Amino acid sequence: METQLGLTAGRRLLDSAIARATELGVPVSIAVVDAGGHVVIKARMDGAPLISVRMAEDKAYTSAATNLPTSDLHPLVQPGEPLYELIAAEAGRVITFGGGSPLRSQDEQVTGGVGVSGGTVEQDAEIAGTAARAWMGA
């Protein structure tokens, strides 16, 4: 397992996500960011909706920035819940539904994030999770 998330690892994560998306038959956009939340690699599969390009990056950023899968944030931002105001406070950057996974080192430090957008929330989360597990197990 690597500790630095460089372009070689980024490409491997991207290919892993594309392979899973192809199995599911859903074109998506995928973004891999480093511990600083900045893009290492980002790509849009042919046929993925336009909006997915930006949302994939925002999901990857959110996971790197919070060290949480974006799906964990979803219940917390509903009306009355502890982080309700987060969606407005961080509007345009943070996405709090599924599709983003943090990438962690063996000592649980954040080394980056992967974000997927273009399918259903469940599909996006499944593809991002597959890529993240490939990284953790590397």
Added chain:
Amino acid sequence: METQLGLTAGRRLLDSAIARATELGVPVSIAVVDAGGHVVIKARMDGAPLISVRMAEDKAYTSAATNLPTSDLHPLVQPGEPLYELIAAEAGRVITFGGGSPLRSQDEQVTGGVGVSGGTVEQDAEIAGTAARAWMGA
């Protein structure tokens, strides 16, 4: 049916929307965007509210960017629903109530979007849908 959404098709869509709006007796703004979400033509009928100019474009963009009618997004962004946070995350760009329709090629690829604003949500959706069907059947 054309595959490229140029100014000739844009004008036809605009005229079709204006004709339907005139039948309904409601002044609206109408925007037609291409597959990249960029304006091909955009107009405001006399008497349409000022806010409609920008909202028509945002609805057209949203439909082109998601390949969905904006009315399909409305239930998904309610509190507790899967895309609740989308309205904040994409604030200023995405509109998730009725009035935007994607324009699709025969193989269901997005070729653009049409957005209408200025009437009730139902009127806007009816006018946008009329223009979109005129395009699909062309």
Added chain:
Amino acid sequence: METQLGLTAGRRLLDSAIARATELGVPVSIAVVDAGGHVVIKARMDGAPLISVRMAEDKAYTSAATNLPTSDLHPLVQPGEPLYELIAAEAGRVITFGGGSPLRSQDEQVTGGVGVSGGTVEQDAEIAGTAARAWMGA
């Protein structure tokens, strides 16, 4: 000559600009705004560069907002000149090279603006001027 700049006048201005651009053989984007600086009609000719869509509107806005052709502002914003800081102060909205013309009523009040982008600065200014004169003489 009309005093209100509605969609009928907007379309006439647009057609007049398209006719002149076609004579010059240069595809451009054209925007017509009212006295409030808001779009009445806006269109992109096939082949006009993507950046022209937004710049045409900004030029039309600038002319309506200043009651000046945008080319008049160009010398005033050079380093050391009186309005040097304007380009930064109003960045993203004001454009100070040629291609925008104010639309005036008989008593010299601003009734709107027309903006053209996509050719050389001289071509854009020529096309905008043609449309503006068509309006003033109407």
Added chain:
Amino acid sequence: METQLGLTAGRRLLDSAIARATELGVPVSIAVVDAGGHVVIKARMDGAPLISVRMAEDKAYTSAATNLPTSDLHPLVQPGEPLYELIAAEAGRVITFGGGSPLRSQDEQVTGGVGVSGGTVEQDAEIAGTAARAWMGA
């Protein structure tokens, strides 16, 4: 030569740019955008400066949006020159020094852009030009 700029072409352009950057010994970021100015693929080589990630995309966008190499814009935006104000008017989106190249179809229509950032202006332009020629000749 392809007419649609999809992920297969995007990866080929990216690899071509990385190969040239490696020959020159300079780590850069590279972005490939489609005709609408939206990212198809984008990557940062290990060691490329952080600012290069965003600048590569802005250069690619600028070339797709203007159908010009960004280096062609450099002389035009100097004080006193025709497009001097452009750098402020389009701040945050348009970059007017070398490193961006348009990607054109055989009939000279814009099909996208490639942007490179991280080296000197000359290196960035050389790498972007190499990738663009690889595309044009494909």
